[in-house]
Amino acid sequence: xxxxxxxxxQMQADGVIGKYAIGGAVGATFYLAPAAxxxxxxFVTLPKASGLLVSLSPIYDYLKSHGGTEQxxxxxxxxxxxxxxxxxxxxxxxxxxxxxxxSVEGVPTRVISAEHLVAIALETGRAKDHTRILQFVEQGAxxxxxxxxxxxxxxxxxxxxxxxxxxxxxx
Amino acid sequence: xxxxxxxxxxxxxxxSEKIKILEKLRDREKAIAASGLRxxxxxxxxxxxxxx
Numbered sequence: 355x356x357x358x359x360x361x362x363x364q365m366q367a368d369g370v371i372g373k374y375a376i377g378g379a380v381g382a383t384f385y386l387a388p389a390a391x392x393x394x395x396x397f398v399t400l401p402k403a404s405g406l407l408v409s410l411s412p413i414y415d416y417l418k419s420h421g422g423t424e425q426x427x428x429x430x431x432x433x434x435x436x437x438x439x440x441x442x443x444x445x446x447x448x449x450x451x452x453x454x455x456x457s458v459e460g461v462p463t464r465v466i467s468a469e470h471l472v473a474i475a476l477e478t479g480r481a482k483d484h485t486r487i488l489q490f491v492e493q494g495a496x497x498x499x500x501x502x503x504x505x506x507x508x509x510x511x512x513x514x515x516x517x518x519x520x521x522x523x524x525x
Numbered sequence: 526x527x528x529x530x531x532x533x534x535x536x537x538x539x540x541s542e543k544i545k546i547l548e549k550l551r552d553r554e555k556a557i558a559a560s561g562l563r564x565x566x567x568x569x570x571x572x573x574x575x576x577x
Contacts, residue, residue, distance in 0.1 A: 355544045380547065387535035388543045390550040459541045493536055 355380075356459040357432035358394065361420055363461065370416045372399035375453035375464045377439070377471065382486055384456065384465040385495040393428055393435040397450045397466065400440070410438050445473055445508040469501040476505070476513055488521060 365371055376384070378395030400408065414422070417429050417436075428435035441447040449470035456465055466474070472490050475483035490496040505514045526534075535543070 383543045384540050387532040388546040458544050
C-alpha cells in the first residue's frame with residue numbers, strides 16, 4: 355500500500371489528478387477493525403483545466419506508464435487493484451473535500467470521514483453497505499451529530515430513519 | 526478475548542498497522558482463490574473474494 359500511495363501522490367504532484375480520498379473497505383479500516391478486501395477505492399477529482407469531457411484515461415495512461423496493469427474495472431498499482439471513482443454527486447464531492455489527512459508508513463494520504471463513508475454507504479444501499487454502517491455504529495466510530503448534519507445536507511434523512519427503524523431499534 | 530474487545534483492540538491500531546493486516550488478509554484471499562479451494566467459477570470466486 356505504501357508504494358501504491360507513493361505513486362498516487364506522485365500522479366497528483368504531476369497534475370494528473372486533483373484531490374483524492376480513500377473510500378470503501380480500506381477507508382472504513384481507518385476507523386474500524388480491519389476487514390478483508392482485495393481492492394482500494396479512490397475517489398478522485400480531476401484538475402480544473404480538464405474541460406467538459408471527463409475521462410479516467412489520463413489516470414490509466416499515467417499509471418500504465420509507471421508499471422500499472424489493467425484488470426477488469428481496476429488498475430493494479432504496486433500489487434493493489436485500485437478502482438478510481440469520480441464524485442457523482444454533491445455528497446461524494448463533499449466527502450473528497452472534507453477528507454481526513456493521515457499517513458501510511460509515513461506516506462501522506464487522505465481518507466473519507468466516517469460520517470461521509472456512512473452516508474455514501476447508506477446512499478449506495480447494498481447489503482454489504484448496510485453491514486458496514488452497522489459496524490460503524492456498533493463500534494462507536496461515527497459522530498451521530500455530524501452524521502445527522504451530513505444526511506440532512508444531502509437529503510438522506512428519510513433513508514436514515516428507515517435504516518434506523520429496520521436495523522438499529524434500541525441501539 | 527470477546528469479539529467486541531478484539532474489535533476494539535484492532536480498531537485502535539494505527540492505520541499503518543491496520544493496512545499491514547489488510548495486506549495479509551488480501552494475500553490469504555489470493556492464495557485461497559488460487560488454490561481452487563472455493564467452489565464455483567473463476568468469476569464467482571472473484572466476486573466472493575471481493576469484500577468491498
